[in-house]
Amino acid sequence: MSRVAILGAGMAGLGAAYRARELGIAAVVYEKLDRPGGHTRSFAVDSGFVFDDGPHISFTRNERIQKLFAEAVNGEYEVLQASVNNHWRGHWIKHPAQCNLHGLPADLVAAVLRDFVHAQGRETEGIRDYETWLRAAYGDTFAETFPMEYGAKYHTLPAAGMGTDWLGPRLYRPELEEVLDGALSPATPDVHYVSHFRYPTRGGFESYLRPFVDQAKLELGREVVAIDPQAKRIVFAGGDEVGYERLVSSIPLPELIPRIAGTPDDVAAAAARLACTTCVLVNLGVDRADLSEHHWTYFYDRDFTVTRASFPHMFSPHNAPEGMGSIQAEVYFSARYRPLDQRPEELIEPVIGDFRRSGILRETDRVVFREARVVPFANVIFDHDRAPALDVVHGYLDDVGINYAGRYGLWGYQWTDESFVSGEEAIG
Numbered sequence: 001m002s003r004v005a006i007l008g009a010g011m012a013g014l015g016a017a018y019r020a021r022e023l024g025i026a027a028v029v030y031e032k033l034d035r036p037g038g039h040t041r042s043f044a045v046d047s048g049f050v051f052d053d054g055p056h057i058s059f060t061r062n063e064r065i066q067k068l069f070a071e072a073v074n075g076e077y078e079v080l081q082a083s084v085n086n087h088w089r090g091h092w093i094k095h096p097a098q099c100n101l102h103g104l105p106a107d108l109v110a111a112v113l114r115d116f117v118h119a120q121g122r123e124t125e126g127i128r129d130y131e132t133w134l135r136a137a138y139g140d141t142f143a144e145t146f147p148m149e150y151g152a153k154y155h156t157l158p159a160a161g162m163g164t165d166w167l168g169p170r171l172y173r174p175e176l177e178e179v180l181d182g183a184l185s186p187a188t189p190d191v192h193y194v195s196h197f198r199y200p201t202r203g204g205f206e207s208y209l210r211p212f213v214d215q216a217k218l219e220l221g222r223e224v225v226a227i228d229p230q231a232k233r234i235v236f237a238g239g240d241e242v243g244y245e246r247l248v249s250s251i252p253l254p255e256l257i258p259r260i261a262g263t264p265d266d267v268a269a270a271a272a273r274l275a276c277t278t279c280v281l282v283n284l285g286v287d288r289a290d291l292s293e294h295h296w297t298y299f300y301d302r303d304f305t306v307t308r309a310s311f312p313h314m315f316s317p318h319n320a321p322e323g324m325g326s327i328q329a330e331v332y333f334s335a336r337y338r339p340l341d342q343r344p345e346e347l348i349e350p351v352i353g354d355f356r357r358s359g360i361l362r363e364t365d366r367v368v369f370r371e372a373r374v375v376p377f378a379n380v381i382f383d384h385d386r387a388p389a390l391d392v393v394h395g396y397l398d399d400v401g402i403n404y405a406g407r408y409g410l411w412g413y414q415w416t417d418e419s420f421v422s423g424e425e426a427i428g
């Protein structure tokens with residue numbers, strides 16, 4: 001019997017364990033993998049490169065979490081000023097594109113400006129679908145050329161199929177003057193919502209978790225296969241069982257709900273309607289370090305396989321052997337909207353081709369390491385089913401006394417710090 005059973009040893013589960021320890025509550029974390037960390041795991045490969053499970057940087061404004069993470073790595077972290085750009089049809093555009101149209105074809109710039117001016121004063125408050133919101137916020141030409149194209153790659157569905165409850169600061173709303181300045185001048189202020197970020201000097205992003213892992217009572221290789229909320233018992237793969245007084249789960253909801261004994265059909269159906277992207281990461285090691293001046297790049301082009309590329313060797317010099325560089329490409333799929341129906345390895349060559357075509361890789365560059373890695377649950381898809389389905393699922397979990405936390409328990413857009421805090425809050 002553990003007083004509190006915590007399911008999953010990612011940021012949320014370890015945040016819950018941290019809080020329980022602070023309060024003197026006995027808690028055990030059960031993790032199905034043989035390694036803790038969840039999405040914040042880092043992988044050091046033989047050739048000396050370090051890749052995270054998707055590009056991870058810490059840009060939290062929560063000062064308590066900043067301090068906790070800094071202490072976790074004994075103050076050994078890099079502080080970097082974020083530099084971000086975009087690729088569109090052979091053009092490199094500073095981010096965000098709406099404020100940096102300088103250098104794009106004159107007819108496109110003219111059409112964007114005309115539509116942007118027409119869109120001035122349009123009300124976006126209360127708009128419930130993403131496409132309508134984009135057209136109202138930026139005008140038709142910009143909406144269709146940039147965010148609708150990128151969104152279809154990143155979210156795997158057309159903008160009309162998505163809601164607007166995830167936007168937050170993600171899409172910058174410039175004043176007309178900023179758009180005009182950016183169309184006329186190559187030098188514009190930085191307005192990305194991530195201005196600076198931190199990254200552990202050694203060991204990849206995962207290093208932030210070390211003390212929380214060390215302090216937690218953790219059982220690895222413990223896949224939860226069934227939960228009986230009446231009897232307050234958990235069953236693991238292999239048949240072992242434990243009881244609990246309180247349960248906090250960070251397991252993705254579509255996997256949690258089918259494991260709960262006696263779940264009503266409508267709740268099971270609602271959980272099945274929650275959609276999420278799957279990300280294939282193509283990790284490359286290259287025999288040259290000056291691959292890019294930017295930490296990450298968004299690729300708008302439909303004929304490019306890569307959606308976003310980041311350069312882990314720029315996050316910390318210890319992420320690659322001296323003189324070498326690394327690229328992490330993200331390619332997105334989803335069971336509902338764009339199923340992954342090929343072997344992940346088949347994406348490696350097309351992605352390398354993208355980098356050669358765009359000029360990031362030169363003909364003379366040697367790719368000394370390559371791999372494809374699948375992240376089954378990546379980004380929650382904010383389609384129109386999400387909110388009503390989530391109400392049903394969370395309502396049921398509340399009824400049966402199962403607390404939920406983390407990105408895939410809350411089923412939102414939580415960053416690492418928010419996932420950690422949600423775990424703490426689930427303990428109380």
Ligand SMILES: Cc1cc2nc3c(=O)[nH]c(=O)nc-3n(C[C@H](O)[C@H](O)[C@H](O)COP(=O)(O)OP(=O)(O)OC[C@H]3O[C@@H](n4cnc5c(N)ncnc54)[C@H](O)[C@@H]3O)c2cc1C
Nearest residue numbers: 008010011012032038039054056057224406407414415416
């Ligand atoms: C591509 C990508 C890039 C991102 N970039 C950033 C970034 O730059 N900065 C940032 O702050 N955040 C970033 N995030 C978000 C961040 O990864 C999450 O907020 C955070 O890692 C989620 O932690 P979690 O504990 O909620 O979930 P997870 O990390 O998924 O942890 C859940 C754990 O539950 C375990 N589990 C699942 N099923 C079972 C079972 N049946 N039994 C037992 N255990 C189980 C899993 O193995 C896993 O360890 C990114 C996410 C993605 C996908």
